[in-house]
Amino acid sequence: MSVVLIRTFIIYFLVVLAVRLMGKRQIGQLQPTELVVTIILSEIAAIPLEDSGKPLLHSVAAVILLASLEIISSYIALKSGKFRRAVEGNAVYIIKEGKLDIKAVKDIRFTIDDIMEALRQKDVFDISDVEYAIVETNGNLSVMLKSDKIPVSLSTFGKKSSEKGIPAVVVSDGKYIYSNFYLCRTSKSEIDKILSRENLTAENVMLMTLDKKKNKVVIPKGE
Amino acid sequence: MKRLIIAVAMLAFSVALAVCGYFMTENATDEVSVAFDNCMRKEKTEKKNIENIKKTAEIWNKNKKILFIFLPHDEFSEIEKNLIKMKYFMYDFNFEESSELSFECVKLLKKINEEHKLSVQTVF
Incomplete structure (x- = not known):
């Protein structure tokens, strides 16, 4: 039993170290410690399911230990910058003031194709439009466009838009979705009134959305 | 927090x-x-030998729950088999065979104990 726990300790730190050494390319969306816990947890959880001869308590203890280690390490990371940098690494600027930092790109072992792909996923098709690009600790790319390439919005012209809120689904497949009524500040009687104006009842409606400004979309059944 | x-x-x-x-x-x-050790010692009467095995079986049944919770289950199947065989041999008045199986069980238990002891070998 104690052997299992010590092995879990060793494997946890070993895999964290390995993932840190592998770098950001292998990490994807998760932080290194999260990835380690995910990998080990899935394996450990499967052992007693695959082999009934193995005591369940071995896996239970290991999972408890892993979960507690993950929480404690994230708490220490919250309190200590040094620990956080050691475990999670730093965000890396690959484009600074419009210039590609080749050294930083080589350090994190990204290819130009990887950068172009990540930029395209951010709807940026021309690298010269980018002022700053940062590879975050979870491997995601954050992009800040040059000021003359930022898409225009109403605020660019100093105008404000009135808030219309999110269009909420209030009727779905002939049934009222009461939990969404508060999103568009409506009631059942108001929805019935709107529908009756269109010679419909809720039972005949496939989908109805409504926003705070009472803009509606109604799709009757059989349309 | x-x-x-x-x-x-x-x-x-x-x-x-x-x-x-x-x-x-x-x-x-x-x-x-210890219980299996006692079974290896020949008593004055066959009845006492059989009683020893019965006592060992009782002790085994009492402790096996704990062992099954904490240790891999397949390690104990041999002991369970030997215990059943021991009973048959003893009812057959074949103390030698029974004693040999008892010795096997002691060896197995020692091996299990060694395997799960906290040491550098077991950890690595």
């Missing part, structure tokens, strides 16, 4: 589980080993 307290409690629980498991399995294997 609440989550941290839970995490520390979980850590303490898993360590306590390991420590308890370690000592409980050691005690259980020791107790069963």
Whole structure:
């Protein structure tokens, strides 16, 4: 039993170290410690399911230990910058003031194709439009466009838009979705009134959305 | 903070589980080993020999729950088999065969104890 726990300790730190050494390319969306816990947890959880001869308590203890280690390490990371940098690494600027930092790109072992792909996923098709690009600790790319390439919005012209809120689904497949009524500040009687104006009842409606400004979309059944 | 307290409690629980498991399995294997040891000693009457085996079976059944909770189950199937065989041999008045099986069980228990003892070899 104690052997299992010590092995879990060793494997946890070993895999964290390995993932840190592998770098950001292998990490994807998760932080290194999260990835380690995910990998080990899935394996450990499967052992007693695959082999009934193995005591369940071995896996239970290991999972408890892993979960507690993950929480404690994230708490220490919250309190200590040094620990956080050691475990999670730093965000890396690959484009600074419009210039590609080749050294930083080589350090994190990204290819130009990887950068172009990540930029395209951010709807940026021309690298010269980018002022700053940062590879975050979870491997995601954050992009800040040059000021003359930022898409225009109403605020660019100093105008404000009135808030219309999110269009909420209030009727779905002939049934009222009461939990969404508060999103568009409506009631059942108001929805019935709107529908009756269109010679419909809720039972005949496939989908109805409504926003705070009472803009509606109604799709009757059989349309 | 609440989550941290839970995490520390979980850590303490898993360590306590390991420590308890370690000592409980050691005690259980020791107790069963002593019982099997007694079976190896020839008593004055056959009835007493049979009683010894029955007592050993009782001790085994009492301790096997603990052993099955903390140790891999397949390690004990041989002991269970030997215990059944021992009973048959003893009813057949074949003390020598029974004693040999008893010795096998002691060896197995010692091996299990060694395998699960906290040491550099077992960890690595």
